[in-house]
Amino acid sequence: MNEPGFVVWFTGLSGSGKTTIAVELEKKLLKRNLRVQRLDGDIVRKSLTRDLGFTEEDRKKNIERITFVTRLLAKHGVATLVSFISPYISVRDNARKEVNEENAKFVEVFVNASVEECASRDIKGLYKKAFAGEIENFTGVSHPYEEPPTPEIVCNTEYETEEESTKIVLDFLEKEKIIPLQIKI
Amino acid sequence: MNEPGFVVWFTGLSGSGKTTIAVELEKKLLKRNLRVQRLDGDIVRKSLTRDLGFTEEDRKKNIERITFVTRLLAKHGVATLVSFISPYISVRDNARKEVNEENAKFVEVFVNASVEECASRDIKGLYKKAFAGEIENFTGVSHPYEEPPTPEIVCNTEYETEEESTKIVLDFLEKEKIIPLQIKI
Numbered sequence: 517m518n519e520p521g522f523v524v525w526f527t528g529l530s531g532s533g534k535t536t537i538a539v540e541l542e543k544k545l546l547k548r549n550l551r552v553q554r555l556d557g558d559i560v561r562k563s564l565t566r567d568l569g570f571t572e573e574d575r576k577k578n579i580e581r582i583t584f585v586t587r588l589l590a591k592h593g594v595a596t597l598v599s600f601i602s603p604y605i606s607v608r609d610n611a612r613k614e615v616n617e618e619n620a621k622f623v624e625v626f627v628n629a630s631v632e633e634c635a636s637r638d639i640k641g642l643y644k645k646a647f648a649g650e651i652e653n654f655t656g657v658s659h660p661y662e663e664p665p666t667p668e669i670v671c672n673t674e675y676e677t678e679e680e681s682t683k684i685v686l687d688f689l690e691k692e693k694i695i696p697l698q699i700k701i
Numbered sequence: 702m703n704e705p706g707f708v709v710w711f712t713g714l715s716g717s718g719k720t721t722i723a724v725e726l727e728k729k730l731l732k733r734n735l736r737v738q739r740l741d742g743d744i745v746r747k748s749l750t751r752d753l754g755f756t757e758e759d760r761k762k763n764i765e766r767i768t769f770v771t772r773l774l775a776k777h778g779v780a781t782l783v784s785f786i787s788p789y790i791s792v793r794d795n796a797r798k799e800v801n802e803e804n805a806k807f808v809e810v811f812v813n814a815s816v817e818e819c820a821s822r823d824i825k826g827l828y829k830k831a832f833a834g835e836i837e838n839f840t841g842v843s844h845p846y847e848e849p850p851t852p853e854i855v856c857n858t859e860y861e862t863e864e865e866s867t868k869i870v871l872d873f874l875e876k877e878k879i880i881p882l883q884i885k886i
Contacts, residue, residue, distance in 0.1 A: 517735065549776050551703065563769045567762070577752070585770055586746045592736050594777045 520620035521551065521590045524685060526599040527608060527664060528627030530642055531634035531654045532679065534599035535671040537627065539620045544596050548695065553581060553589050556599045570653040576607055583611040590620035590662040595695075600675050601663045621694050624686060627665040631656040706736065706775045706804035707879050711784040712793060712849060714817035714841045715827060718866065720783035720859040722812065725867040730780050733880065734757060738774050740767060741784045755838040761792055768796040775805035780880075788846045806879050810833030810870060811852040814859045816841040 524541065526534035535556050545552045554673050564581055568574040589596045613621040632654065635643035646654035653659040669688055671681040675677050689695045709726065711719035720741050730737045751765055753759040764787050774781040787793050797807040803881065820828035831839035838844040854873050856866040874880045 553773060553777065560769070563765050580748050581766070584745070585773065588738060588770065589773060589777065592738060592774065592779045594779060 519593055520622065521592070521594040521623040522583070523590050523596045523611075524623045524625060524689075524691075525586075525602070525608065525611060526625045526627050527602045527667075529629060529631060529634045529661060530641055530654075531637045533671070534601075534627045534630040536627075536678050537625070537671060537673075537681045537685065538597040538599045539677050541685055542597055542677055543601045543684040544682065544686055545597075545695070546696065549694070551594045552593050552597065554597045555569055555586065560585075566682060570651075571676050572604075572608045572653075572659075573599075573602065578683060579604075579611065583607075583614055586611065587614045587618055590615050591618040601655050601661070603655050603659065605662045605664065608664065609676070621692070622689065623669065623685075623692075623694070624664055624667040625671060626664045627673055627681075628663075629673045634636065638675070658687045673696060704778055705795065705803050706777070706779040706781060707806040707808065708771055708775050708781045708783060708796075708800045708872075709808045709810060710771075710787070710793065710796060711782070711810045711812050712787045712852075714787060714816060714819045714846060716822045716824055716857070717812040717814040718863065719786075719812045720857060721776075721863050722858075722866045722870065723782040723784045724809070725736075725863055726797075726870055727782055729867065729871055730880070731783075733883065735780045735880070736778055737780045737782065739782045739784070740771065745770075755836075755844070756846075757789075757838075760786075760788065761835065764789075764792045764796065768792075768799055772799045773798065773804055775800050776803040786840050786843065786846070788840050790847045790849065793849065806877070808873065808877075809849055809852040809871075810854045810856060811868075812850045812856050812858055814857070818859045825885070 526538055528534050534536055538554055542552050542554050565578050568578050586596050586598055615622040645651045646657040655661050669685055673681055690697050711723055713719050723739055726735050727739050750763050752761050770785055771781050795812055800807040830836045831842040841844050854870055875882050
């Protein structure tokens with residue numbers, strides 16, 4: 517009854533495809549009858565982090581609160597899919613440490629796409645505003661992004677379809693026995 | 702795999718015995734092989750709510766964040782035992798609404814002891830400071846406490862031992878079929 521869950525932590529620039537892959541992965545994991553919870557900005561901003569902006573301090577607080585929630589969910593058996601830019605190595609490493617303290621696996625997925633590519637997608641119109649100087653502290657434009665030096669997985673979303681990226685993550689989870697191998701019938 | 706958990710929400714003055722009962726209840730529920738998570742000030746203050754003080758606005762934010770976490774835990778099958786002064790009816794009622802939206806039961810426990818009794822216990826030495834005017838916004842002294850008009854349970858800790866109070870809560874959970882009846886062997 518008390519086996520831990522696990523965490524898949526998607527990090528990358530705005531528009532790199534973090535949430536897209538997380539949503540697809542969620543569907544696959546739900547089909548396997550796992551308890552799954554996604555966490556992203558849209559989900560937490562209404563209550564958990566609504567007082568926070570985009571300064572370095574606020575971004576760190578943001579991930580600190582997310583980490584608290586993620587740790588508890590992982591402790592209690594939930595497959596927790598976290599997608600935030602989370603630009604700082606130290607903050608992501610702390611999330612990993614906390615999750616590991618619950619004996620839960622932490623899988624860091626670097627969702628890798630260049631600023632140019634993300635800006636050309638510009639789904640939310642944010643890059644345009646950032647380049648025009650209308651948004652301060654925009655990651656990749658006016659705020660640093662620290663690439664993960666040793667992520668478990670890199671999804672190169674400039675070259676992979678979302679199905680391919682999702683399969684890479686799912687295959688990793690199976691290979692590492694974080695989820696059971698699916699028996700084909 | 703996806704049955705919800707439930708929430709036992711302890712509300713009452715500082716020193717009324719909320720956490721004492723929650724800790725005892727946690728032991729009982731763990732013995733029944735349930736997933737259990739306690740949430741109280743000591744647990745959340747380090748990360749989730751460390752920026753908050755004791756003004757009305759901060760207290761509301763505090764419970765708002767707790768509610769977010771509580772809801773997620775209840776959604777994913779965890780017996781969540783929450784002990785906070787949580788002095789406002791509206792904020793507790795919102796927690797109930799959110800938890801119920803996950804089809805999880807919400808049991809409000811009013812841990813009832815008079816200010817005089819709590820002050821005479823004064824385990825943390827806070828009442829002395831509050832009466833001396835050294836702490837602002839101290840519930841029951843210089844900040845209001847809104848008693849629950851219709852809690853599921855009242856524990857009168859002036860007259861009950863902690864074992865008695867815990868048994869009252871446990872019996873309620875069994876009676877309402879929130880946890881299975883324990884078979885005596």
